Amino acid sequence: LTGAQDGSVRMFEWGHAQQITCFRSGGNSRVTRMRFNYQGNKFGIVDADGYISLYQTNWKCCPLTGTSPKPYLTWQCHNKTANDFVFISSSSLIATAGLSSDNRNICLWDTLVSPANSLVHAFICHDSGATVLAYAPKHQLLISGGRKGFTCIIDLRQKQQQQLLQSHDSPVKAIAVDPTEEYFVTGSAE
Numbered sequence: 001l002t003g004a005q006d007g008s009v010r011m012f013e014w015g016h017a018q019q020i021t022c023f024r025s026g027g028n029s030r031v032t033r034m035r036f037n038y039q040g041n042k043f044g045i046v047d048a049d050g051y052i053s054l055y056q057t058n059w060k061c062c063p064l065t066g067t068s069p070k071p072y073l074t075w076q077c078h079n080k081t082a083n084d085f086v087f088i089s090s091s092s093l094i095a096t097a098g099l100s101s102d103n104r105n106i107c108l109w110d111t112l113v114s115p116a117n118s119l120v121h122a123f124i125c126h127d128s129g130a131t132v133l134a135y136a137p138k139h140q141l142l143i144s145g146g147r148k149g150f151t152c153i154i155d156l157r158q159k160q161q162q163q164l165l166q167s168h169d170s171p172v173k174a175i176a177v178d179p180t181e182e183y184f185v186t187g188s189a190e
Contacts (some may be wrong), residue, residue, distance in 0.1 A: 002032030009015065023055055023069050033084045037091040048083035050098055054111065067178075075115035077107055085140070086135040088156070093120070095142050099129030102134055106130050106144050106154065121159045125152035130175060134175035134184065143184055145172025171183055 003009050007028025024031075029049040036043045036057070046055045053071035077085075078098030085096040090172040104122035111118065113125045126146025134143045141162075142154040149168035154161050168188035177184045 001034055001036070003034045003045055007031060007047065009034065009072060014177070021069060023071075024053070025068070033048050033080060035085065035087065037087040037093065040088075042091055044073075044085060044087070044094070046077070046085050046096065046098070048081050050078040050080060050082045050100070052077045052082060052085060052094070052096060052109075053142065069139045073115075075109055075118070078105070079108065081129070083129070083131050084133045086133045088135060088142075089137060095128035095135065097131055097133045097144055103127065105146075106133070106142065106152070108156070123152075123154055123161060125154070125161055125164065131171050132173060132175050133178050136181045136184070138181045141181075143175050145175055145186055147171045149188060151175070 001011050006026035007030060008026040011021045013020045029047040031108050032046050032048055034045045039188040041057055043057055043161045044052055046052045046104055054073040054173050055071050078100045079095040079098040082096055082098035085094055088095055092111045098108050099105055103124045105126050108120040125144055128147040130144045130146050132145040140156045142156055144152045148178040149170055150164045151167040153163045167186045170189040173189050174187035
């Protein structure tokens with residue numbers, strides 16, 4: 001799966017020289033992150049305009065009609081930009097990272113209810129926006145990185161921020177959690 005500056009999203013398959021499906025054509029907002037759910041049957045994209053779109057992966061383009069797959073869900077999760085997201089557990093709960101004018105930069109969403117009512121909880125962890133997210137399912141923790149180098153740890157069971165750490169002097173760009181969830185590692189723009 002590829003996402004581009006022009007907003008296009010294309011799916012390729014090993015052994016095929018060409019794309020098998022174009023999920024989104026160029027001319028849209030820049031794709032900032034794409035992720036598959038744990039089962040691999042869904043994926044989502046977030047873009048620079050603050051939107052998230054969720055798709056089924058088993059959709060194949062019809063070569064005769066040229067119809068493109070449509071997302072089964074699209075809504076604006078941040079009103080300035082969306083930088084990252086993660087599927088939480090069953091894939092119906094999603095956490096997003098971005099920047100909104102009301103400073104809600106980490107949000108939990110329930111995709112099984114209407115978009116108008118889907119916001120479960122909003123966190124204000126990074127005053128200039130969240131850049132990246134990681135999820136630790138065993139401990140039910142959400143780990144976010146921000147533009148000013150801070151890392152925030154959120155307990156999803158209690159819906160509370162646990163810690164805010166100064167990890168770097170520049171924006172946090174990557175977070176990885178080890179398989180045992182004993183450690184996590186952050187990487188910065190520097």
